Ligand SMILES: Nc1ccn([C@@H]2O[C@H](COP(=O)(O)OP(=O)(O)OP(=O)(O)O)[C@@H](O)[C@H]2O)c(=O)n1
């Protein structure tokens with residue numbers, strides 16, 4: 001409820017980009033975030049995607065611990081609009097630890113945080129803005145997501161080469177494939193990470209940690225081009241999207 005005796009906290013939004021993964025599923029080569037798409041490192045595409053939003057005034061890149069200097073050089077070589085500051089911090093052994101390192105580096109005045117995978121370099125600015133707007137409208141946690149095209153089965157995992165028994169078929173119309181940026185009220189996300197540090201349970205995304213607090217997470221429409229570059233075929237798709245953007249002057 002609005003309390004007129006309490007001064008409004010100014011909204012300031014930061015994007016934290018976990019970029020410290022190795023990219024094992026992509027195959028041998030440089031760390032995934034440093035591999036190029038249309039000649040530009042994936043990380044730079046992701047940083048630009050955040051900086052395109054006028055709401056984002058700070059981008060924190062969580063880099064491989066042995067790649068801090070290289071990432072700083074890349075950011076110097078690819079300047080952003082003047083309104084966007086950048087910070088680079090070393091990541092951890094898991095995505096969760098890397099996100100925590102990014103959160104720890106945020107200045108006090110940040111009230112809204114976006115967590116965005118470097119591995120989703122092509123997310124359109126409208127998706128970023130929709131997430132920020134939903135947080136600013138009062139949702140403590142917001143994820144962009146799309147309905148699924150495939151039917152999904154829950155299985156009893158078995159060893160390699162052993163057929164896995166199906167245990168359930170969730171109703172597809174109720175399922176969503178979740179993307180990033182995921183947007184949060186900063187205090188809520190800090191609480192979620194602190195709780196996980198105590199109980200030790202992990203989650204494959206940040207919203208999952210907030211759900212464990214019992215806080216409602218809401219979904220806004222995601223975008224097909226916000227897909228995660230995970231396996232080699234994703235590189236082919238990403239290059240095709242960039243070629244189409246260049247041909248239509250949309251980039
Ligand atoms: N220790 C880690 C692991 C992952 N990430 C980041 O989290 C995002 C999503 O992770 P994923 O796509 O799984 O990247 P990788 O861990 O690099 O991929 P893989 O699992 O194939 O090694 C990526 O931007 C990745 O750089 C990170 O910052 N720190």
Ligand SMILES: C[C@](O)(CO)[C@H](O)COP(=O)(O)O
Pocket residue numbers: 095117177178179180204205206228
């Ligand atoms: C955060 C995420 O991109 C949401 O779909 C996904 O969970 C990351 O998973 P990964 O295995 O770390 O790539």
